[in-house]
Amino acid sequence: MKPTSGALRYFARIRNGTTPASGxxxxxxxxxxxxxxxxxxxxxxxxxxxxKRMVTEKxxxxxxxxxxxxxxxxxxxxxxxxxxxINDAPMAFNQGCxxxxxxxxxxxxxxxxxxxxxxxxxxxxxxxxxxxxLSRDELAAVPVAFPPLETQRRIARxxxxxxxxxxxxxxKKRALLDRLAEKRQTLITRAVTKGxxxxxxxxxxxxxxxxxxxxxxxxxxxxxxxxxxxDCKNRTPPNVDDGEYFVIRTSCLGGGQFNPAGGYxxxxxxxxxxxxxxxxQENDVLISREAPMGEACLFPEGYMLCLGQxxxxxRADPDKIHPYFLLLNIYSDVGREFVDLRKKGTTVGxxxxxxxxxxxxxxxxxxxxxxxxxxxxxxxxxxxxxxxxVARSLEKLEEYRSALTTAAVTGKIVGLQ
Numbered sequence: 001m002k003p004t005s006g007a008l009r010y011f012a013r014i015r016n017g018t019t020p021a022s023g024x025x026x027x028x029x030x031x032x033x034x035x036x037x038x039x040x041x042x043x044x045x046x047x048x049x050x051x052k053r054m055v056t057e058k059x060x061x062x063x064x065x066x067x068x069x070x071x072x073x074x075x076x077x078x079x080x081x082x083x084x085x086i087n088d089a090p091m092a093f094n095q096g097c098x099x100x101x102x103x104x105x106x107x108x109x110x111x112x113x114x115x116x117x118x119x120x121x122x123x124x125x126x127x128x129x130x131x132x133x134l135s136r137d138e139l140a141a142v143p144v145a146f147p148p149l150e151t152q153r154r155i156a157r158x159x160x161x162x163x164x165x166x167x168x169x170x171x172k173k174r175a176l177l178d179r180l181a182e183k184r185q186t187l188i189t190r191a192v193t194k195g196x197x198x199x200x201x202x203x204x205x206x207x208x209x210x211x212x213x214x215x216x217x218x219x220x221x222x223x224x225x226x227x228x229x230x231d232c233k234n235r236t237p238p239n240v241d242d243g244e245y246f247v248i249r250t251s252c253l254g255g256g257q258f259n260p261a262g263g264y265x266x267x268x269x270x271x272x273x274x275x276x277x278x279x280x281q282e283n284d285v286l287i288s289r290e291a292p293m294g295e296a297c298l299f300p301e302g303y304m305l306c307l308g309q310x311x312x313x314x315r316a317d318p319d320k321i322h323p324y325f326l327l328l329n330i331y332s333d334v335g336r337e338f339v340d341l342r343k344k345g346t347t348v349g350x351x352x353x354x355x356x357x358x359x360x361x362x363x364x365x366x367x368x369x370x371x372x373x374x375x376x377x378x379x380x381x382x383x384x385x386x387x388x389x390v391a392r393s394l395e396k397l398e399e400y401r402s403a404l405t406t407a408a409v410t411g412k413i414v415g416l417q
Contacts, residue, residue, distance in 0.1 A: 008141070035048060040083035040084060046109075067091065069101065072101045075139075105149070107153050155416050158413075159408050170398065173390055188331055188376070216364070218362075225316065225361055236309050245265065257297055263305075285327050298324065299313075
């Protein structure tokens with residue numbers, strides 16, 4: 001039998017979400033589940049049963065919240081677009097989502113899988129200036145095609161079984177990556193707070209949870225181990241398409257690595273203006289003060305660059321600290337605690353310039369630093385190779401899951417029709 005096709009609006013009702021007034025205490029902490037894109041993004045299955053926040057019946061009535069019946073689909077329609085789940089309980093949702101209530105010609109789980117297969121297209125359809133959003137009308141106009149109900153149920157059961165197995169493997173891979181990340185953090189922290197000699201005499205570090213540091217080490221501040229610390233110019237350089245000078249922005253930094261995708265290019269005149277305080281050079285440690293806060297990387301080879309807004313550079317004194325050892329200090333548990341404590345109570349985390357100058361640094365003798373750097377680089381490179389293999393395996397599983405879903409809902413698998 002030929003599939004029934006047309007715009008989604010002809011097969012399901014599309015509902016908008018709402019947020020009750022945040023200042024009305026009587027609207028919150030009730031018994032009604034209220035889903036957000038954050039809730040959807042954290043799911044590891046196709047079902048949503050609980051939500052981070054709850055609202056009251058009064059909020060539902062006075063704010064005109066839409067309550068989805070069990071078996072509907074909630075989809076995030078603001079970036080990130082395409083997270084979705086079937087609700088296992090009656091549920092309201094905010095304006096970052098849309099609710100889809102399947103009609104009598106559509107089996108809900110099949111529609112869920114069908115929409116999952118369209119995630120790239122849904123993202124491409126979204127638009128907006130302030131924020132990217134997939135509107136109700138755009139979602140309602142999405143073209144869909146459905147086989148007979150019994151076929152929909154058969155395909156959904158097939159995908160439930162297959163994707164459950166794949167999801168189990170994916171979760172194991174993700175858990176392994178989490179454990180490898182924890183191991184990486186442990187190696188870094190141990191190296192820059194204890195060194196390589198487990199029998200070294202210790203002295204109090206001054207940090208309760210850390211315990212001791214080697215007796216011959218010093219605990220200093222960033223400004224005490226650097227020849228220069230330079231803050232950025234308090235404006236953003238112009239973006240010049242054919243520019244030859246790179247503007248490194250905070251979005252270029254993450255996990256100690258440099259990612260050029262976060263930056264852009266400018267011209268010689270702007271480069272000269274934005275490097276009056278100093279030109280970034282080899283072995284400088286580049287640090288972000290905000291968005292993201294407290295990230296860092298070593299100067300990337302092959303670039304002539306200037307600092308974008310909220311960026312700083314730390315130029316290590318080679319007689320006092322190895323640049324890579326300085327970078328490791330920033331990413332040790334001591335460094336992360338220093339950053340995290342300054343995030344608390346703020347909507348957007350922000351490091352002030354004096355705080356960067358006073359960043360805590362553990363400082364062994366420079367010769368010992370070099371030994372630690374050589375050994376830790378070896379260990380981290382070995383760990384990185386394992387991480388890459390696991391990540392590639394995870395990527396292949398996710399690609400297979402996506403391809404299987406698309407093939408099943410479009411009638412490409414023999415025996416399911």
